[in-house]
Amino acid sequence: MLSFRRVQTNVVGRCAYLMPAFGIVSNHANGRLLGLIDVGASAGLNLNWDWYHYSYSNGREFGSSDARVRLESEVIGQQFPGLREHFPQVSSRVGIDMNPIDLSxxxxxxxxxxxxWPEHPRRARVFEAAATVLADNPPALFAGDALDLLPGILETVRDDSAPCVFHCHTLNQFTPQARESFRDIIEAASADRTVYLVSAESGTLVVSRCDSGVWSVIANANCDPHGRWVEWLEGV
Structure with a gap:
C-alpha cells in the first residue's frame, strides 16, 4: 500500500495556535481581511479554522458554541494574545501541496x-468533524511545488486583504536552498504590500511580517506539534 499511498497527516489541533496567530496578524493589519495561503495544506482542514470552536485552559473561548469541531488546548504561562471577540474575516483560502488529499x-x-494513531481517539473525532465542515466549505487546493505556485497565488490576494502565508511542519521537507527561495518569494511580493508569515516548525511558532524585503517578528511561542498546549513568549 505504501508504494502508492503517502503519509500526510491532517492535524486539526494545530488550529489551537494558528487561530491566535491569525488574530495577531489581523491586529497588525488593522483588521483587514486575510488572504490565507497554506503551504503543505494536505486536505486543507486548517484553512477552515474559523469554523471551529476553541476552549483554552485559561478560560478563554472563541467561536460558535454549536461548531462541529471543538478544540481544547492548555495555555502555559500568563501571556495570551489580545484577540478581538470575533474572528478576522477571510477573503480567500488557498492550499498548496505536492499531493493534496481529496476527502470527498x-x-x-x-x-x-x-x-x-489509535491511542488518539479525540483527534480522530476532531478529524471526522472537520471533514464534514470541509465538505460544506471546500477551500481551493492546488497541486504542485510551492516555489512554483506561491508567486502567482500571492498576486491573486485581493487589494483590500492582507496576504498571510502559513505552514506547519512543512519546511523541514525543503532543502536549505528551497527554504531560502521560499523566503525570497515572500520578500519579492512584499515590494508592493506587507506580507505576513505564520511559521510553525519544530515546536516553535513565529508570526512575522515582511515589508519591502525587510523582516520583523511580531510574536512567537512554544507549542505542542498537535496543538495540545501553547506557551506565548512575546509580542502578544
Missing part, C-alpha cells in the same frame, strides 16, 4: 483517518 473521495478519507 471515500478511499482518501479512510486513508487519512487510518493515519491517526
Amino acid at each position: 473521495k471515500p478511499v482518501d478519507l479512510l486513508w487519512s483517518r487510518a493515519l491517526i
